[in-house]
Amino acid sequence: MARITIDRLRHSYMAEPKRPEDWALKEMSLEWQDGGAYALLGPSGCGKTTLLNLISGLLRPSEGRILFDDQDVSRASPEDRNIAQVFQFPVIYDTMTVYENLAFPLKNRHVPASEIDRRVREIAGMLDLGDSLMNRAAGLTADGKQKISLGRGLVRSDVNVIMFDEPLTVIDPHLKWVLRSKLKELHHRVKRTMIYVTHDQTEALTFADLVVVMNNGEVVQVGTPIELFDRPAHTFVGHFIGSPGMNVLPASLENDGVSFMGSRIEVIDPQRAGAAAGGQLEIGIRPEFISFGTTGLPVEIGKVSDAGRFRIVEARHQGQLIRVLVPEGYAVPADGAHLAFDAQHTHLYRDGWLVA
């Protein structure tokens, strides 16, 4: 168990990186508390797996340090770092039984047989694998195999951190939910530091206390699921999290205020607007925080799609698309509709970044 500190870490797969895009992972510093549940969220190729492999020791960083508690482990091997990792595709030892699979990491570390037996049975119980302990592991279904991978991490009582690299990719949709709840429950029971890498926002937001959103090799925002939703630090976060994502509208400074296609957006404080001068301006507002009214931004109504509990309305102002979320059964006005933005949740972005 350990606190993990990432100190000015940078990594490139090239021998001599020169241009900024040569870096798979741009400089970052993070600190993760002992026993927390964290998620790394981002699209494919954003560097989250690189970061994971750097923490686990499968890769050596080009620059910077990684500390477990106060010990620098940047150059240590995965074995010495005492971590566990669950991979995208379940890794099991085919010829062994479930029991032998779970006992394998302990056996390699020469733990006494009685202790191995106690740990294996305890962990198998937690993972509901107790009944199939003596079966060949090769015969299990994908979710059973993934549980074994996880179990091999949990049996070691001294692991510093357990990492998950998109562990639910090959699991059937109806079992994903079961396994995710199991994971959450296990985290509460064993209180180990867990880092969960995924490109699926539902998985990240339901599992983690703190989510690290990454894009193009850099950390865009670190925050709780609520923070990511209410105050996206970057238009990318607004777009990536939420379904549908945040509306990002072009904006400009006019008469000491913020305007969108010539219409002044009153909910943005002119003082904030002043601070945003210089750079490309955008307004970000989630579809959840827009409502229809008789005054405000005039729009034409386009397609309306039903999405279960709510409806997604595609409204247009001078050809610019704005998505609005209204409750199920809400009567969308046909003509002469106006939009009102919620002041709390209308944000101003300069060159993509939130203007505080």
Place this chain on the structure above:
Amino acid sequence: MNKQINQKAWLLVLPVVVLVAFNAVIPLMTVVNYSVQETFGDNVFFWEGVGWFEQVLQSPRFHDALLRQMLFTGLVLVIEVPLGLIIALAMPRKGFWVSVCLVLMALPLLIPWNVVGAMWNIFALPEIGLLGKGLNNLGFDYNYTRQPVTAWFTTVLMDVWHWTSLVVLLCYAGLVSIPDDYYRAAKIDGASAWAVFRYIQLPKLKRVLTIAILLRFMDSFMIYTEVKVLTGGGPGNATTFLSIDLDKMALGQFDLGPAAAMSLIYFLIILLFSWLFYTLMMRNEAQ
């Protein structure tokens, strides 16, 4: 469920049936024909029944050839399979040397079989061959044309040189198809190099190894050309394996009946061994 049966599908299979009939079934049937009859030429045949089969199965000559054949195949398998596996494990997985190694490994497989025999024949000649002359200069009494032991040594060495590559290439293909995550997981689990081999590589190679053993068994059991060119079955009968014995009987003595009976027995032995081996390996798989 009511399946509709459409007999027209047989028409689509017909070309293959005709092809197989002409190149396999019909020749085999003529062999069967010879094996139960006696002929002195002129298309005159006398019925022999299972007489030739009894004669072949009881003859010491056949027993000796079969024993030599089994010993040879056994030696070849015991050497080539582990050696091929070791070479495959030692080969690089990435970079420039991969293609160099693969080409080098494939070379022996591309050489025509009688050329392999001729090469080794000259290579091993005690007076002028690099190997033969070299061994004699080093103080070994080596003459494969006269000594049964050195003839065996040369024959086995030639086969190892010719065919180990096949095992290497099959194993290598199997090895590179193991996902990196297995090695990573093993590293994290603290597995030793031996444990990685025993619990990851070997189980994942089981299928290709089964195929490799099967191919090497069948090919070495049928070996003919290389040995024919290298030793001609000698000295004496020391390297007269089944196919060479069959050749002597059919084309040397023109004993068509016994030769046909022997061909069929030979064929059935290979079929039986291959079937047994494959079934045993696959039964394990199913468990």
